[in-house]
Amino acid sequence: MMRIGACMLVSLVLMAGLLNGCSRKGEIRTAPERQTNVALIVKDRSGEFWKTVKMGAEAAAKEFNVNLMFDGTDSETDASEQSALVEKYVAYGANAxxxxxxxxxxxxxxVEAADRKGASVIAIESEVDSPKVRSFIGIDNYEAGRQAARKMSEVAGAKGSFVIIGHSSGxxxxxxxEKGIRxxxxxxxxxxxxxTVYCGSEKGSCKKKTEELLMRQGQLDGILALNAAASAEAASEIEAMNRQGKVKLVAFDNSPEELEWLQEGVIQATVIQNPFSMGYLGVKTAVDAINREKVAKRTVTETKVIDAESMFWSDNQKMLFPFVQ
Incomplete structure (x- = not known):
């Protein structure tokens, strides 16, 4: 029977992608670490914001040799489905x-059930009321509200009547x-x-609410919309009623629709986040937690207020379009 030499054995292992070549005499070989499994579960897997979060997570997954599993709900309202997804990926063997x-x-x-089964939980963008969350990564929403209010004061002349449109009262x-604004x-x-009015997640509901507000409030000077859906639909209705420029609109986030309204002067400014950074830091922190390294309990990511002029500044472009850097 043909005897397989040491170098041939190494070549076979090379083909499997486990080693880089024949070892030198006396060198101790160690088995490669098992790949880490991390599940990223978002609010709306088809939303532009969450696609950018995913890109950041994928960049970190590549850097840290992570098997990334991406999932989420179809709308930003289904907590029970999200809970089921957490359970599902823990059962699949997610380390975090x-x-x-x-x-x-x-x-x-x-979250607490996942922790009991040995999976570290890192919260991004939205917090969870549990001490078992190892780390939270996201913006300071209170300060972001204050930023929006300051910008509205600037564009509206620090006087007038305003309404706030939000996603959900809960x-x-x-x-x-909203508290930051007030x-x-x-x-x-x-x-x-x-x-303050809340329009829910049904498509077109914020547009209808905006129409009702503009009809009911009469001389309304401005609207502060607290998320991307409310912002885009409020802008659409302001234009439909030919109130652009007369009713100032300060928005949140930077969906493609919002950026169009911003350039066209229907939206005066928007508070943008850094979803790419959230995704990247979420996976990086998960790897650190799995490896039993100390992780920060809270990491505040950047927000910026941009308008039709500053959206073209290079630093803002990096936040708006991280995938082309």
């Missing part, structure tokens, strides 16, 4: 879950942004917030 939670309270049980991010304007006598 990077979670953009639908609900601050409702995902806590799923959405923690929106609640913190606190920023608390000592500004010339500004009045007429009301």
């Amino acid at each position: 879950i990077v979670l953009a939670s639908e609900d601050y309270v409702k995902l806590a049980k799923a 959405d923690r991010n929106s609640a913190q942004r 606190d920023e304007w608390a000592a500004t006598p010339g500004i009045k917030i007429e009301e």
Whole structure:
């Protein structure tokens, strides 16, 4: 029987992608580390924001030799489906879950169950009410609300009547942004917030709410929209009613629709986040947690207020279009 020599054995292993070549005499070989499995679970797997989060996560997965599993719900309202996804990927053998939670309270049980089974949980974009979350990575929503209010004061002349349009009355991010707006304007006598309305996730609902507001409020000077869907649909209705420029609109996020409205002067400014960074840092932090390294309990990612002029500045372009850098 033909005897297989040491170098041939190494060549066979090379073909399997496990070693880089024949070892030198006396060199100790060690088996490669097992690949880490990380599940990224987002709120809306088809949304532009979450696609950018995924790109950042994929960049980190490549850098840190991670098997990345991407999933999410079809809309930003289904906490029960997200809980089921967390359970599913823990059962699949995920060493960590990077979670953009639908609900601050409702995902806590799923997070704690994952932790009991040995999967580290890193929260991105939205927090979860559980001490078992190893780290949170996202913006300071309260400060982002204050930024939006300051920009609206600038474009509207620090006076007038305004409304706030949010996604859901139970959405923690929106609640913190609204509080930031109200606190920023608390000592500004010339500004009045007429009301806050929530339009939910059904397509077209924010457009309808905007129409109702513009009809009901009469001389309305501005709208602050707290998320991408509310922002784009409010802009659409402002233009449809020929109120662009007359009703100022300060938005959140940077969907393609919002950027078009911004260039056309229907949106005066928008508060942008860095979803690529959230995805990248989410996976990197998950790897550190799996390796039992110390991780920061909270990492605040960047926000910027951009308008039709500053959107073309190079630093802002990097945040708006990270995939072309």
